[in-house]
């Protein structure tokens with residue numbers, strides 16, 4: 001056995017890591033992003049590609065990142081320095097550390113939109129939310145979006161500052177079970193509306209007429225985003241994981257949980273859209289606004305609007321909060337480990353990054369709408385930069401670091417540390433060495449070319 005760095009602050013019980021990692025994974029990505037991508041890029045075909053990718057590629061990356069974290073007991077920058085301190089590897093660590101800093105602010109802006117919708121449902125404003133152009137008017141109102149962004153950001157910062165790792169664990173422990181129950185209730189309700197079965201069929205039965213290269217590219221990007229891969233999160237959480245816990249078992253549970261919630265969210269939203277619009281392609285293509293525009297209309301049509309609306313947005317808020325906390329936790333750990341900062345100082349700096357970049361995103365559809373980068377508003381640009389450009393590079397860096405510096409055998413050794421055999425060892429080794437790096441490069445090129453208009457997919 002190799003010499004191990006001293007154990008640091010760790011998750012308490014067996015379930016701590018799983019809940020915290022699942023809390024990070026399950027978020028806006030599952031409830032807001034997955035359904036609109038599935039609706040847009042092929043329904044059942046998208047779902048099938050997504051599941052295959054998650055079980056092979058996603059699984060490999062979760063295991064690899066968690067193992068690196070536990071083996072080094074470091075957040076990404078330190079973890080990438082631990083095996084041969086070469087410059088290009090260090091850059092990989094930095095990338096993994098910077099991505100969450102870019103995602104956290106704009107993610108919190110969308111979290112703010114969710115707070116606003118929940119607030120409106122709570123005070124009985126359901127009819128207003130279903131009105132045409134409510135969402136457009138809201139996001140172009142800089143003062144209002146900024147205020148709700150700050151409300152959400154304050155919640156995140158409070159948890160980070162006060163709870164530290166226990167905070168992350170406790171919030172996840174309470175909210176994850178509630179989330180499953182809420183998701184089930186709403187999905188059943190939605191699927192039992194008249195006409196909703198067509199939507200269920202659209203989501204679960206693959207129809208390859210709807211398949212395109214973009215189905216693969218978007219499913220891949222979504223998988224990274226949804227499982228919180230290549231953002232330093234799993235490295236950080238792995239560094240808090242005890243030695244006797246099975247990395248493989250944890251990875252399986254996180255995946256199962258994350259994918260189930262995504263499918264449940266699809267089953268909440270897509271059948272509701274069919275019941276409401278009869279599967280109108282325009283409604284299905286609504287994209288990012290599907291949750292904020294279509295859903296309130298769908299709920300309004302369903303009768304018991306206010307209660308369903310409150311339940312739904314409360315669920316989304318919980319999910320968004322645990323994910324945003326994980327982003328902030330990863331950034332905090334980086335500051336503490338690399339700069340030796342206290343939690344207080346780290347939180348202050350995170351506040352500055354959050355407010356600075358978040359304000360750009362929150363005002364980007366209103367007062368700052370005339371400033372665009374490659375034709376994108378700030379929020380879309382940060383999303384594109386982090387998910388389509390930096391994340392694939394960070395994932396590539398992880399693969400190369402593992403194969404060249406850490407060595408696959410040591411990862412295998414780490415995974416087997418709890419004494420149980422590594423069940424999917426062969427697949428893991430093959431994926432991390434060959435398939436993952438090649439795939440990541442193809443995805444990176446495709447998505448950049450797509451945004452720059454060189455190819456249309």
Ligand code: PFF
Pocket residue numbers: 024025026027028029030100103225226227228229231233323324326327
């Ligand atoms: N995985 C989260 C979601 O699906 O909403 C989002 C997210 C959390 C992305 C943490 C990145 C991250 F580091």
